[in-house]
Amino acid sequence: MAEYLGERESGVERLRWAVRSWQLTAAMWTRAAMAYRASFALMLVANVLITSLDFVVVVLMFQHTDRLGGWTLPELGLLYGTSAFALGTADLLVGSVDSLGERIRAGTLDVMLIRPAPALSQVCAERFSLRRLGRPAQATAVLAWSVSAVRVDWTWDRVLLLAALLVSGTVIFSALFIGGATLQFWWGEAKELQNSFTYGGATLLHYPPTVFAKELVAGVTFGLPLAFVNWLPLLHILGKPDPLGLPAAFQFASPLAAAGSVLVAGVAWRAGLRAYRGAGN
Amino acid sequence: MALIELEDVARTFTIRAKVGRLRRERREVRAVDGLSFTVQAGECVGYIGPNGAGKSTTIKMLTGILVPSAGRLRVAGVDPARERTRLARRIGVVFGQRTTLWWDLPLRDSYELARRIYRIPDARYRANLDRCVELLELGPLLDTPVRQLSLGQRMRGDLAAALLHDPQVLYLDEPTIGLDVVSKVRVREFLREINTGAGTTVLLTTHDLTDIEQLCGRVMVIDHGRMVYDGGLDGLHATGQSERTLVVDLAGPSAPIEVPGARVVKVDGARQWLAFPAEDSAAPIVAAVAAGYPLLDLSVREPAIEDVIARMYAKVPIG
Amino acid sequence: MGSAARLYLAIARGSFRRYSTYRAATLAGVFTNTVFGFILAYTFLALWRARPGLGGYDTSQAVTYIWISQSLLVTVAVWGGGFQDDVQERFRTGDIAVDLYRPVDFLGWWLAADLGRAAFQLLARSVAPITAGVLAFHARLPHSALTWPVFLLSVLLAVLVSFGLRYLVSLSGFWLHDSDGVRAVMLVVAMFLSGMLLPLGLFPDGLRQAAQVLPWAALVQVPADIFLERSTGSQVLGGLGFQLAWAVVLLALGRAAQLLATRKVVVQGG
Ligand SMILES: Nc1ncnc2c1ncn2[C@@H]1O[C@H](COP(=O)(O)OP(=O)(O)OP(=O)(O)O)[C@@H](O)[C@H]1O
Numbered sequence A: 001m002a003e004y005l006g007e008r009e010s011g012v013e014r015l016r017w018a019v020r021s022w023q024l025t026a027a028m029w030t031r032a033a034m035a036y037r038a039s040f041a042l043m044l045v046a047n048v049l050i051t052s053l054d055f056v057v058v059v060l061m062f063q064h065t066d067r068l069g070g071w072t073l074p075e076l077g078l079l080y081g082t083s084a085f086a087l088g089t090a091d092l093l094v095g096s097v098d099s100l101g102e103r104i105r106a107g108t109l110d111v112m113l114i115r116p117a118p119a120l121s122q123v124c125a126e127r128f129s130l131r132r133l134g135r136p137a138q139a140t141a142v143l144a145w146s147v148s149a150v151r152v153d154w155t156w157d158r159v160l161l162l163a164a165l166l167v168s169g170t171v172i173f174s175a176l177f178i179g180g181a182t183l184q185f186w187w188g189e190a191k192e193l194q195n196s197f198t199y200g201g202a203t204l205l206h207y208p209p210t211v212f213a214k215e216l217v218a219g220v221t222f223g224l225p226l227a228f229v230n231w232l233p234l235l236h237i238l239g240k241p242d243p244l245g246l247p248a249a250f251q252f253a254s255p256l257a258a259a260g261s262v263l264v265a266g267v268a269w270r271a272g273l274r275a276y277r278g279a280g281n
Numbered sequence B: 001m002a003l004i005e006l007e008d009v010a011r012t013f014t015i016r017a018k019v020g021r022l023r024r025e026r027r028e029v030r031a032v033d034g035l036s037f038t039v040q041a042g043e044c045v046g047y048i049g050p051n052g053a054g055k056s057t058t059i060k061m062l063t064g065i066l067v068p069s070a071g072r073l074r075v076a077g078v079d080p081a082r083e084r085t086r087l088a089r090r091i092g093v094v095f096g097q098r099t100t101l102w103w104d105l106p107l108r109d110s111y112e113l114a115r116r117i118y119r120i121p122d123a124r125y126r127a128n129l130d131r132c133v134e135l136l137e138l139g140p141l142l143d144t145p146v147r148q149l150s151l152g153q154r155m156r157g158d159l160a161a162a163l164l165h166d167p168q169v170l171y172l173d174e175p176t177i178g179l180d181v182v183s184k185v186r187v188r189e190f191l192r193e194i195n196t197g198a199g200t201t202v203l204l205t206t207h208d209l210t211d212i213e214q215l216c217g218r219v220m221v222i223d224h225g226r227m228v229y230d231g232g233l234d235g236l237h238a239t240g241q242s243e244r245t246l247v248v249d250l251a252g253p254s255a256p257i258e259v260p261g262a263r264v265v266k267v268d269g270a271r272q273w274l275a276f277p278a279e280d281s282a283a284p285i286v287a288a289v290a291a292g293y294p295l296l297d298l299s300v301r302e303p304a305i306e307d308v309i310a311r312m313y314a315k316v317p318i319g
Numbered sequence C: 001m002g003s004a005a006r007l008y009l010a011i012a013r014g015s016f017r018r019y020s021t022y023r024a025a026t027l028a029g030v031f032t033n034t035v036f037g038f039i040l041a042y043t044f045l046a047l048w049r050a051r052p053g054l055g056g057y058d059t060s061q062a063v064t065y066i067w068i069s070q071s072l073l074v075t076v077a078v079w080g081g082g083f084q085d086d087v088q089e090r091f092r093t094g095d096i097a098v099d100l101y102r103p104v105d106f107l108g109w110w111l112a113a114d115l116g117r118a119a120f121q122l123l124a125r126s127v128a129p130i131t132a133g134v135l136a137f138h139a140r141l142p143h144s145a146l147t148w149p150v151f152l153l154s155v156l157l158a159v160l161v162s163f164g165l166r167y168l169v170s171l172s173g174f175w176l177h178d179s180d181g182v183r184a185v186m187l188v189v190a191m192f193l194s195g196m197l198l199p200l201g202l203f204p205d206g207l208r209q210a211a212q213v214l215p216w217a218a219l220v221q222v223p224a225d226i227f228l229e230r231s232t233g234s235q236v237l238g239g240l241g242f243q244l245a246w247a248v249v250l251l252a253l254g255r256a257a258q259l260l261a262t263r264k265v266v267v268q269g270g
């Protein structure tokens, strides 16, 4: 009997299928959005503007000072660009997971669970919209400017580290989105709580660690691994001392932190699904 | 070949209810409470019970949406919750209360997504779609956005979506809810074709007993999460202690008739209704009435399945 | 008159109660405001450490500015929302055309509901952030007892101005196919020009003068300055007068837009 179901698939195949079903679902949503395309352009513009505001504030601050916490404007641009890029890309790919509570209440999660595709892929692709490209696009622009304006000798190790931190940062924020969303299996209204970790975390990372209390910096190094998104690797790239005085290895550990976050988020998601109670009727 | 097997399956929900202004109380609801049954391949089983009996909960466990709190559950040989996505290719589900279709897109697009998600080979997809379109008369609806479909049209669309990948089992949770008579007939005809023609196993939950009478050889009745009857439709009468009714027309209004083996349940002028156990013969009662009262006319009514079920629901102790 | 006042009071009370049932959401929101308060307060500390007295704020005033703005964010609906979501829903269902013909005035109904909402959110969402600010950052509470009632009056006027702005955005739904885009753009403008992110005094010349006379300044900048006791005497009156003037202008515009909308509905038959 069981063999009639087909061979159990390998981990790699399952991962590929998870990505594929994300693509299929996202494509459907893109099509569905066409039905309401009226204000797409305006929404995209608004999106770029709203995410630019944070950087505009930083620029305005630098009208009154040339250093903040000992960092210059192009250095803050690097912080802002990397943080906003990682958050924006994570939001584009998996951000919809934050409305899990609504999916549960509306019963659409039940519908996803009867399809032969991972529910996580489907929830993450739900309401996928290209207008979320606004944030990563704007972050890339700031990043490009900062890379050229900052006084850094872009040796290959620095370039590599920058690329690695962008990827790891995106993964860490994605894990935060997913891990935070799983809280909604138990507490349906936890959505905004999660926003304070993701959006609040990204705002924190717009500014240099020297601005904040040491306890806070330690908290986002050893608690939520936010410091690995950009602070620690940028300390190496910019040749700045670590306010916590951690070993230099931490500055290269972002991929490890990313892998750890994914593991934790994955376990949390599975536990959430097991605890899922259904939508009532 | 047992396709569905349940052994002592239970599912409890903990609910936190507010008591008074601040205090909250935790309470356990046993939605499914020690359920065991098997369904063979090719059967069409009616699954009925009063509101809150645990029917939807059972179906959700059979699809892998909900994890059982206790017991053993197998569908096509595997544990649904553990291998949900693998099993999903083998089962079809229709929830009468919600749709699996894409609200803003034409019906056709939802089927196209199903083709990719279920990885249905092209030839089979086309054959299945053609068959469903023909049987369910979906042709003119294929290019209509789902949100513009009527309830009955959407239900037909949902049925097709659940069957494109040739599932072995089809679970239907109230598929005829809210449909008019014509739509119900069409849905039933389609289900009969799927079950007897294609050999798909069907597990059907409904509150419309006509669905069961017309489709299912076997009925399972549950209440408070426990099985109270499992067997043929006719066997229900015996279990349900159903009663037949003798309707007598007397020469004129009279006091309620008193004869052994029957009791009066209703009086309306010269007409009286007498109930007696379904398995008893009507002859001695008729003879007794004729002997003692001015009898003009009489008829015997067979028990309606609704009454039998209603009696059964009412009999199960609450709590 | 008496019965109308009672009706609007009942609407406001109902709205207050409705928002008070979203307990978990309120709690989560307070937490978010507090988290952002912490992050932004540190950045202001760093800026004022580099430039003490910047913009005429001393360091403790600057930090307090952050906590005040976080406390007011939802009450004065800088992000938009509140009754806007309800109106949007009524546009979606088409009930909006009927609403214009109800015996209760359309603007009055939603204004009463929004005041009820604001009252709840002022109570529920400002106490915790301010307390956190006082405990963790020595945020500066008003020295004069008189400042409190004046501040509350200023918040009330801020809600009126905010309502006037949002009402116009919502009514644009009668002419635009979908007011989502307008709403999103307004959000950006409001966040920036209200002083929510940075006191308007720190804006560059030109932009600063413009921002200080636009209605958004009434949402956060004016009440915050009153709370910080930066403005005294006639300046306080000036701030309140500025808010009041914009409230009157915007509500009048809203009334006019409502008349046009009603006429449009009549012409098109709903
Ligand atoms: N998510 C849930 N949380 C708490 N209780 C639940 C949940 N889902 C179901 N229940 C409870 O479990 C019991 C069985 O519910 P279920 O939906 O299975 O009934 P049903 O037989 O499908 O009823 P109906 O005919 O009304 O559809 C009910 O008492 C219900 O209140």
Ligand SMILES: [Mg+2]
Pocket: A281, B055, B056, B057, B173
């Ligand atoms: Mg049910």
